[in-house]
Amino acid sequence: MFHAAIYRTYVLLYHCSGVVSLDLYQKLEVLAGAARYDAACTSSGVNRKAVPGGIGSASSFGVCHSFSADGRCISLLKVLMTNCCAYDCAYCVNRRSNDIRRATFEPRELAELTVAFYRRNYIEGLFLSSAVLKSPDFTAERMIETLRLLRDEYRFNGYIHAKAIPGADSALIGRLGLLADRISVNIELPSSDSLRLLAPDKTKESILKPMGFIRERIEQDAGETVPRGNRQRFAPAGQSTQMIIGATGEDDLKILNLTEGLYKNYKLKRVFFSAYIPAAENPLLPAMDTKPPLLREHRLYQADWLLRFYGFSAGELLDESCPNFNPFLDPKCNWALRHPEFFPVEVNLAPYNALLRVPGIGVRGARRIIAARKTGSLDFAGLKKLGVALKRARYFITCSGKRPDGLDIAPDALLCALLSEQARGRMEMAEIFAPQQISFFEHPAVAREELQKCLTGEL
Numbered sequence: 278m279f280h281a282a283i284y285r286t287y288v289l290l291y292h293c294s295g296v297v298s299l300d301l302y303q304k305l306e307v308l309a310g311a312a313r314y315d316a317a318c319t320s321s322g323v324n325r326k327a328v329p330g331g332i333g334s335a336s337s338f339g340v341c342h343s344f345s346a347d348g349r350c351i352s353l354l355k356v357l358m359t360n361c362c363a364y365d366c367a368y369c370v371n372r373r374s375n376d377i378r379r380a381t382f383e384p385r386e387l388a389e390l391t392v393a394f395y396r397r398n399y400i401e402g403l404f405l406s407s408a409v410l411k412s413p414d415f416t417a418e419r420m421i422e423t424l425r426l427l428r429d430e431y432r433f434n435g436y437i438h439a440k441a442i443p444g445a446d447s448a449l450i451g452r453l454g455l456l457a458d459r460i461s462v463n464i465e466l467p468s469s470d471s472l473r474l475l476a477p478d479k480t481k482e483s484i485l486k487p488m489g490f491i492r493e494r495i496e497q498d499a500g501e502t503v504p505r506g507n508r509q510r511f512a513p514a515g516q517s518t519q520m521i522i523g524a525t526g527e528d529d530l531k532i533l534n535l536t537e538g539l540y541k542n543y544k545l546k547r548v549f550f551s552a553y554i555p556a557a558e559n560p561l562l563p564a565m566d567t568k569p570p571l572l573r574e575h576r577l578y579q580a581d582w583l584l585r586f587y588g589f590s591a592g593e594l595l596d597e598s599c600p601n602f603n604p605f606l607d608p609k610c611n612w613a614l615r616h617p618e619f620f621p622v623e624v625n626l627a628p629y630n631a632l633l634r635v636p637g638i639g640v641r642g643a644r645r646i647i648a649a650r651k652t653g654s655l656d657f658a659g660l661k662k663l664g665v666a667l668k669r670a671r672y673f674i675t676c677s678g679k680r681p682d683g684l685d686i687a688p689d690a691l692l693c694a695l696l697s698e699q700a701r702g703r704m705e706m707a708e709i710f711a712p713q714q715i716s717f718f719e720h721p722a723v724a725r726e727e728l729q730k731c732l733t734g735e736l
């Protein structure tokens with residue numbers, strides 16, 4: 278035990294003391310690579326125009342982001358302040374006991390890098406996270422200084438998503454939130470038991486307390502009557518979190534209940550799910566050759582969508598008798614098959630909320646149906662023109678009391694029809710969701726030589 282502790286301390290001091298000196302390119306390589314495990318970034322959710330004398334702008338319609346083929350966000354510079362971590366979370370590559378290359382940005386280095394990349398059009402914003410360097414407060418101070426430089430010295434007006442470090446003082450999180458557009462605290466694992474087992478330096482309280490603080494600050498700002506400049510609003514794009522899926526044994530029901538609770542209690546904008554990528558040989562974790570559960574992650578995202586936009590509750594989608602999603606069916610089809618008493622839905626009469634529950638009818642489709650039927654009754658051809666996915670919807674609806682001719686709605690035939698469509702989708706998805714994230718260094722717009730020049734100021 279004693280020797281192991283000395284070795285850990287030595288590894289930490291060695292890597293964090295400057296004995297290993299990296300140039301800026303190498304730091305970027307290490308810290309952008311280390312950040313790829315963090316899934317919590319997507320569209321900005323904030324609108325802000327460029328200001329005279331400033332650089333950058335942000336838009337709430339995803340303009341400041343693009344997505345790689347696997348669905349990951351690539352238009353932000355997604356990077357860690359440091360990967361030198363004082364904590365030892367078993368599931369994380371940056372844990373202090375892991376012997377990896379370490380690097381730490383100086384606040385000014387990172388601010389200059391962000392601005393240089395922004396000017397070269399490589400990125401449209403910054404997603405800044407960090408390992409715990411010395412202590413949560415020390416790390417938060419460095420992140421604040423980076424953002425302060427960007428906002429005040431470089432007049433950077435682009436989108437910034439910052440991670441709040443669990444355990445950091447509320448006053449520091451308050452300062453961070455005034456500089457960032459979105460702020461997030463990672464929930465990490467779906468239960469406090471798993472947290473205790475795999476992330477002994479963290480507690481449920483150290484994660485939920487800052488979430489509660491952020492919620493209060495955002496609500497305070499929303500309630501203020503005196504208009505303030507966008508820049509001084511606290512996290513105008515709200516807060517989000519990330520949960521690792523598949524590292525521990527919690528079922529989908531547990532994860533979805535937690536997700537629902539987070540939306541209700543902390544008013545989160547998003548809960549991101551991140552399929553666990555094996556990072557350590559550990560009897561408490563899946564084996565190193567386990568594939569990341571990407572399909573499960575996808576099903577949870579679909580269910581999350583149903584919670585946020587379709588009026589479903591977690592308890593409707595799953596229960597103790599069926600605590601996990603069917604990998605072959607999307608959660609809405611799964612719910613529909615388990616609730617035959619709800620169907621068929623008559624599209625010419627059903628309320629909006631009932632239309633939303635029909636597989637193949639989305640939010641836009643339901644709105645169009647409500648608008649279109651004011652001028653006349655709808656038939657199947659009309660529904661197709663409105664963008665309804667009739668391949669699925671036809672099994673669950675009637676138009677003026679009629680179903681499509683010759684449609685077999687026996688439970689087995691229905692299941693077969695839906696499964697074959699889903700299976701096709703699943704095969705396509707397996708190709709799309711290859712278990713890797715586009716690296717900044719592989720970005721087609723960023724040639725290595727050009728990047729080197731940018732870092733050395735030649736560009």
Ligand code: SF4
Pocket residue numbers: 362363364365366369370371372373407408409476
């Ligand atoms: S605190 Fe964060 S970076 Fe450090 S080991 Fe835990 S998950 Fe990894």
